Amino acid sequence: MDANIAKLSSYLAVHAPGIRLRPHAKTHKSPDIARRQIDAGAIGVCCQTVGEVEVMAAAGITDILLSNQIASSGKARRLAAAAARGRVTVCVDNPAQVKLLSEAAQARGVILHVLVELDVGGGRCGVSSSEDALSLAAMVTGSPGLSFDGLQAYHGRAQHMRSPADRKAAIASACGLAEAAVQMIKQAGLPCHSVTGAGTGSFVVEAASGIYTELQCGSYVFMDADYARNEREESSDIPVFAQSLTVLTTVISAPAPGRAVCDAGLKAMSLDSGPPSLARHAGVDFAGSSDEHSKLNLHPGTALSAGDRLHLIPGHCDPTVAMHDWILAHDGRVVADVWPVARGW
């Protein structure tokens, strides 16, 4: 994990020195890991929930982006409270959110920084046109307690497209949409300093775009089995991140030759992006999970006994980490630290 953090920072220092790195903390939900990323040059973190913002702010992280929308006055007030400790930025894609945020910021006597989210291909949140982006930007600019900072332009779907060419084409399209919105906003006389987005699957493209000012890569710290299924870029400069997160499991049954059962199942790892891989264990194939079990098929010549331990590399790290209360940091030999996971809402 430390090597992954160092690799991304070094790559950006050489190839994209003007671009800020703001890693996504939804991957790890851990202030301890966030601090390591900041120590390596990140300017702060992204969060995906208000609860994550509160945990990161309480841990002393002073520049936090909630790369998401809120829809209640209670959550707006919680963000304003976090903004009393440091810089807090939040996304909007409709006028009601702007109103909630402005009221909460005024009541607390703080400034909330605001990005207008533009849908650049993800088909999730975000306004669909430059006109709508400008209209919301103007509303934010005119709202007491708020500062309009720019655009959230994250293309989530592009991250797991398998071919580099597809990812490049998707991000090129995102860049075109973001650039058009920035120009329209600037032509209306509003500043638009930030364009933030990108993930572990595509950041090389955003970093070289001239449009994005900030990158939100999160998964690079751990990598997961699904990202490993992406085909790599061709250039040898581009960092190859290692899989650093595993779920440690114990074989509880070896009921027949060629079969074993371990005690990590659906409650210990998320299968939403496919099965875990068993890179460290040749001759063992993953054959499916139930709540507290996974079945393993063994190649001829491979044997496992009850009590044997295996490392599973989760198909998708983010929801897997959120199932656990602790991350054990080890060097392959000794547990060096135990990091709490801010897993609740």
Next chain:
Amino acid sequence: MDANIAKLSSYLAVHAPGIRLRPHAKTHKSPDIARRQIDAGAIGVCCQTVGEVEVMAAAGITDILLSNQIASSGKARRLAAAAARGRVTVCVDNPAQVKLLSEAAQARGVILHVLVELDVGGGRCGVSSSEDALSLAAMVTGSPGLSFDGLQAYHGRAQHMRSPADRKAAIASACGLAEAAVQMIKQAGLPCHSVTGAGTGSFVVEAASGIYTELQCGSYVFMDADYARNEREESSDIPVFAQSLTVLTTVISAPAPGRAVCDAGLKAMSLDSGPPSLARHAGVDFAGSSDEHSKLNLHPGTALSAGDRLHLIPGHCDPTVAMHDWILAHDGRVVADVWPVARGW
């Protein structure tokens, strides 16, 4: 939920008065719900992890079956400690487990009750033959600190077979295997009081089998979207359980006509058995989740706004509950109670 608990107990009282009900607590991980099941006639609970056994024992539940294997002396010692508070039963499918359990029971001065798990079609844990079942039963019988009680014969795969005929055929096969093992064990002069298994999808067949003495249904308390996809039996006597568990989520974005996004994603519900259903919300189709979002497609004439709330019925209740710290018990109007979930390991 209360109606589901009452329905199963009533059905068994009429149709299978000699059969014990031992609901599976891995569904809810809640001593509060376990107590309601016991108040309605259940004799105790099943657990799937040692942690669940400890929580249920600490909450005063005095008859607990760990329907699973353990593979370490540490877990054997924890089970023996729980057995100092009440009756604890555990499954085995190999001699090493018997040795661990016997040592721990002797060291603690308790009796651990033991079932030999027989693989009756699930292809997961369990010995594969009557001969192996007898051999382990004899070893348990000869081990100080252990009491051999019978067979664990759960057919997990049968629960979600869609047609009643397929479920019936699968359980008929399980019954044949269990009966053969029981006969061989009894012919060897060992008592074999218990044959335990069954789930919400198949319990009617086990209850009528004359072979099973105990039923482990768990999902009936909540039901989930996947069980609702099972075709029902024909008989009108057979209870139809209601879906009583929902994930309450807020719409955070309605970015375009026909689309909305809510704030429950992969970290709030498990998609391993398919998407959630939206039975209470006509005109809304589930269109996929990411970590903290789900996309919703709206039929013509349906509109949602940021701040609207929706009830999602999880595809699979057990791993969904395990993501949450609390269950809010309500009557549709008022939150009547807040039940902690014993979600860790």
